[in-house]
Amino acid sequence: MPDRPDRPDRPAILLDLDGTLTDSVYQHALAWRKALELGGIQLSVWRIHRRIGMSGGLLAESLARETGHELTDKEAAKMKQVHARLFAAQMGDVRLLPGAKELMRHLTKLKVPWAVATSGALASARPLLELIALPPSIPLITRDDVQHAKPDPDLWLAAAARLGVAPESAVAVGDSVWDLLAARRARALGVGLLTGGYGQEELERAGAYRVYEDPADLLLHIDELGIRAS
Template sequence: MRALIFDLDGTLVDTVYAHVFAWQQALAEAGMSIDGWRIHRKIGMSGGLFTRALARELGRSLEPGEARALQDRHGVIFRQLLPERRPLPGAIALLRRLRELEVPHGIATSGRRPEIDPSLRALEIPASTVVIERGDVARAKPEPDLFLACQSRLSVAAEECYVIGDAVWDLLAARRARMMSIGLLTGGYGEDELSGAGAYRVYRDAAELDASLDELGVLP
């Protein structure tokens, strides 16, 4: 049976723009102004990769301590902006349906515990759900490690896995993992961008994906 591996932020929970605002404020407080749209294009990378990408935007390097301070401040602001997480349309129902149908599935996110815990609770998933977070792997997206670790835990061949994500970084990582990918529009990327990054199908949100599972050949 085929398996589904989900990104978290922007795919299942509505957190992308809170992350953008949190990064923008953290950078502004440190005297580094970057346009919000430039930050948005990098959401989905790990924190370390993200800060290196920001350094290129700024035209100067960031010292390790400076990068860590920015990441820590981002986390504080993010939790203030979004103390409660809101699942995206259809996310809870889709995950529940997959459990009922016994379709293998898991979550692979560049986020870390405990920051991701409120999002997991909001999705109402049981403790038995496979969740791979940044601390479980050596490298995060766009490297394939998160998805490969999730695939290994699910005991399904990589070629039988679909990655569901909202950002081009998810789809690039899926290609590197030799997995098919599905794009969702809930993270702010356009259909042409997701298709260009390799998405087999692009759906509006988890609800539309739920209604289209037969197109993926995952129904028993």
């Protein structure tokens, strides 16, 4: 069969950041709880955790509605600022997830096109980017670059475009149902990780083709995604 120029021999990999490369989901949940409390909204951490992975504004608005609050744009923006400050104060407790650096190095070694796409703004994501030591040659898409963050497909679509590949030729890796819903809407192949606190069945229902424990487990089985050493 002749080569198809529109079908690369290996997929591009689009990686989420929080909960996918860094063990930071629960720090975000705690920071949001405090930010919401300061805004007069009392919610349990488990409810907040279920929204981590959404854009900050959408998260704050959806959680506020659960308690009967209607946030103004100014109030939502203030909560996002407070959350960013509280999260930054916890950066000393954030670690890389097992296999994160090895996965990134492996993709680079094999010359697999890859990018990072996060629902966070660049200002709040910068400490995490320093932690993972993202190479300057790797495309980074943040909330600042798109009109809507996850669960809308904009971040994955922008990451694929930055790599010059069709979304259908990309694998989007994330740890939340919002990552996978966005991948489905972008028509990318979704892969889930258990590192965000969602169960395998939840991730599969949201569209995950495969679910792995963490980046190390994904790297161990990366051939299942059509990525081979030769």
